[in-house]
Amino acid sequence: MTNGTVLSSRVRLARNYEDLPFDTGKKPEEAATCISRTANALALSGLGDGFQLIRLNTLTDTQRKALAESRLISKDLLREPETAAVLLRHEDAVSVMINEEDHLRIQAVRPGLDLLGAASACFRVDDALSRQVAFAFDKQLGYLTACPTNTGTGMRASLLMHLPMLTVCKQMGNVGQIVAKVGLTIRGVYGEGNEALGNLYQVSNQVTLGRTEQELISAVTAVGHQLKDMEAVLREKTFTTSRVTLEDTIFRAWGLMKFARIMPLKEFFKHWSGVRLGAELGLLPVSLETVDALLEQCQDANLQAQAETTLSGILLDAKRALTIRKALK
Amino acid sequence: MLCEECKVNEATYTLSVMMGDEVKTRHLCGECMAKMNMTLNSGNIKNLLSSILSAITGNDTPAEKQQEVVCPRCRTTLSQFTKSGHLGCPGCYEAFHEQLQPMLLQIHGRVQHAGRQPLATEDAQRARSRQEQLTRLMEQAVALEDFETAAQLRDQLRALAAKEAQA
Numbered sequence: 084m085t086n087g088t089v090l091s092s093r094v095r096l097a098r099n100y101e102d103l104p105f106d107t108g109k110k111p112e113e114a115a116t117c118i119s120r121t122a123n124a125l126a127l128s129g130l131g132d133g134f135q136l137i138r139l140n141t142l143t144d145t146q147r148k149a150l151a152e153s154r155l156i157s158k159d160l161l162r163e164p165e166t167a168a169v170l171l172r173h174e175d176a177v178s179v180m181i182n183e184e185d186h187l188r189i190q191a192v193r194p195g196l197d198l199l200g201a202a203s204a205c206f207r208v209d210d211a212l213s214r215q216v217a218f219a220f221d222k223q224l225g226y227l228t229a230c231p232t233n234t235g236t237g238m239r240a241s242l243l244m245h246l247p248m249l250t251v252c253k254q255m256g257n258v259g260q261i262v263a264k265v266g267l268t269i270r271g272v273y274g275e276g277n278e279a280l281g282n283l284y285q286v287s288n289q290v291t292l293g294r295t296e297q298e299l300i301s302a303v304t305a306v307g308h309q310l311k312d313m314e315a316v317l318r319e320k321t322f323t324t325s326r327v328t329l330e331d332t333i334f335r336a337w338g339l340m341k342f343a344r345i346m347p348l349k350e351f352f353k354h355w356s357g358v359r360l361g362a363e364l365g366l367l368p369v370s371l372e373t374v375d376a377l378l379e380q381c382q383d384a385n386l387q388a389q390a391e392t393t394l395s396g397i398l399l400d401a402k403r404a405l406t407i408r409k410a411l412k
Numbered sequence: 413m414l415c416e417e418c419k420v421n422e423a424t425y426t427l428s429v430m431m432g433d434e435v436k437t438r439h440l441c442g443e444c445m446a447k448m449n450m451t452l453n454s455g456n457i458k459n460l461l462s463s464i465l466s467a468i469t470g471n472d473t474p475a476e477k478q479q480e481v482v483c484p485r486c487r488t489t490l491s492q493f494t495k496s497g498h499l500g501c502p503g504c505y506e507a508f509h510e511q512l513q514p515m516l517l518q519i520h521g522r523v524q525h526a527g528r529q530p531l532a533t534e535d536a537q538r539a540r541s542r543q544e545q546l547t548r549l550m551e552q553a554v555a556l557e558d559f560e561t562a563a564q565l566r567d568q569l570r571a572l573a574a575k576e577a578q579a
Contacts, residue, residue, distance in 0.1 A: 226525075236528065290521060
């Protein structure tokens, strides 16, 4: 019953060059130094194969946003597209963002619950770079970052989780408290403010200083397991006490996703969660991979990038509905 | 007692911030407390940082009269940092050490790094092997009682060590 509650695991490391000011995104000259230094260092290290250097100003606005929707780059990297760049290895979703809040953000994403896998991919890049270049590091404070909330390991380890039952049963407040007690934080991934569209949450470490990377990863992993178990218990309970209601929600979502001709983004997220739950419970004839892929394909910029034209309003929502129907055939 | 923030209304709240073993206390009226709460709850880290800092330092002295701390490397001022929540360069950590230490403790609960360190760069490795080579040559020279060469090698070693200390 618990299969697939964790969609993906992500680790990112913040790194800065000792001799450059922090906000290189706003300083074209230093930004250029940052890009060439990083690209050269990676090439010299022998790890450069497979990495592609993409300067964000060579992409269209839609292409940039599509990269962020796919979580290969952060939304923050889009703030200064003229000076930002990314070294991207598509095959296993490893990226080195350049001129973000910090000079470098080394990031790796792995499917399912695999923070260790994501972390070791980041560490390989970190080690390769640190043999070539000097990062700002202090024996007492660790890696020095632009914002004191990242000082120390500079590491943020996060899990993307689908928690529909905890949400429906109004348990997310409790969950927030449990998570905060162990120095972690949980928030909705999509939507404004406190919204959590698609019942998708990101749980990650809040603290970065004074604990080793392994300790932080263990803490996030442990909480990931705990939330997975809490969600499973509620699913089990709902399945026995109000099975018809649960099935109705899932099959209504399935019906709308399979047949609707116009699908606004918010409505998509709502039904996506129903279909995801149905797939997790083995009630619907669709794989988790197909459902998860929709999450990326059906967001605005990805739809537009695919259509190779700017769509808006009803045209965009119709394109979304079509994409869903094709995938769920 | 008047509110320490607006200095108009009667203070009805006490705000305490734990900093290590020390507790800093401020007295605020309902209005100012609500503002502070809003900043704390908005989830905006920039506001959170500046509210922590202003709660700690208080606003008793007008900003222009406060002694401004400036980072000698990038010229970022302490008030710029508290406003934006972002430091200007790695050198700011040393320049604002006194203010940063309690802030880091507040955020992370600890101020001693544990975990990974950068590997020695190839330059540093090359320097180390050069150092080893010079030391070997010096020892050989001493063994051969060629003190002039040994002294030259010793000076080279010192220069190398000084250069490394600077880096």
